[in-house]
Amino acid sequence: MGPLKKIIYNCRRATFLIEKKLIDRLTLREKMELRIHLFGCSVCRVFDKQSALINKMVQQLFKAPKDDGAHLDDNFKQELQHRIEDELNKN
Amino acid sequence: MLATSLLNPHKWVDNHADYLYAYAISRISDDEQARDLVQEVFLAALEKADKFEGKSSERTWLTAILKNKIIDIYRKRSSGLNNAVKVAEKEQEDFFYEDGHWREEHWPKELGFEDTDPLHNKEFNQVLQRCMKKLPKLWLAVFTMKHMEDEPTENICTELKVSSANFWVIIHRTKLNLRACLQKNWI
Numbered sequence: 413m414g415p416l417k418k419i420i421y422n423c424r425r426a427t428f429l430i431e432k433k434l435i436d437r438l439t440l441r442e443k444m445e446l447r448i449h450l451f452g453c454s455v456c457r458v459f460d461k462q463s464a465l466i467n468k469m470v471q472q473l474f475k476a477p478k479d480d481g482a483h484l485d486d487n488f489k490q491e492l493q494h495r496i497e498d499e500l501n502k503n
Numbered sequence: 504m505l506a507t508s509l510l511n512p513h514k515w516v517d518n519h520a521d522y523l524y525a526y527a528i529s530r531i532s533d534d535e536q537a538r539d540l541v542q543e544v545f546l547a548a549l550e551k552a553d554k555f556e557g558k559s560s561e562r563t564w565l566t567a568i569l570k571n572k573i574i575d576i577y578r579k580r581s582s583g584l585n586n587a588v589k590v591a592e593k594e595q596e597d598f599f600y601e602d603g604h605w606r607e608e609h610w611p612k613e614l615g616f617e618d619t620d621p622l623h624n625k626e627f628n629q630v631l632q633r634c635m636k637k638l639p640k641l642w643l644a645v646f647t648m649k650h651m652e653d654e655p656t657e658n659i660c661t662e663l664k665v666s667s668a669n670f671w672v673i674i675h676r677t678k679l680n681l682r683a684c685l686q687k688n689w690i
Contacts (some may be wrong), residue, residue, distance in 0.1 A: 413602070414600055422603030428675045435649060435674065459611040463678055466685070467650060469631055474529055474651045482525045485537065489528070493516040499549050500512060 421447050426456045430463055509557040515545055519562055523569055528575050530651060544569045574662055581641035582664060588639045596681045614689050635683035642677045645670065
């Protein structure tokens, strides 16, 4: 298989480059490779779009908690503050 | 002596406990462990309160302590024999043909969320979280550290003892499985 055909065929490699692109920088050569592949591969174009979106969604999950987020119960909190006060009084 | 002008431990629980707890639980998905962590953070913070210089806010400082403890947990969870990695690798073994071409039955398909705003779609988020839980612990650790605070790649490699080449393999494989899981459970 010639090098161009390899690029066109290799979706595994293309998805790898997509992941690298999202986090780091691609080399010029890698950029060309990915561009050529995506030009001819609609399946990987779907992957490309979804992958970026998944990262965004995951980042959103970790963002500062919203009002409907998890809460500690009051008992636990009271005990916790007691522990802190105990420690403070030791000094 | 405590720099009481800078820190106010008497109000720590009121001011920060829920925040720290939510921060922890979204990253380690274990209620009991998250509670323990919040307590540990406060106690550790008291011990090194004299080192607090007030360069950041109280909350930022406490969160940084928590973050380090979470990384410790990732490290512990992902060390040791890792059968889960083999299982996860097997799962994606037949995604591609030898030459790297997608097998038709594993083609990424449009899931109908690409052009809308799925960020506030609760159901979709739940599927996403379920799919993340299925990942091998080491993969999840790498993936989470990269995305939770945009941790530099070198740090992740050092903390979790993975080579840089392996880091990229993990990032790639994680996404292949995660995306496939979303497709399987969403359609």
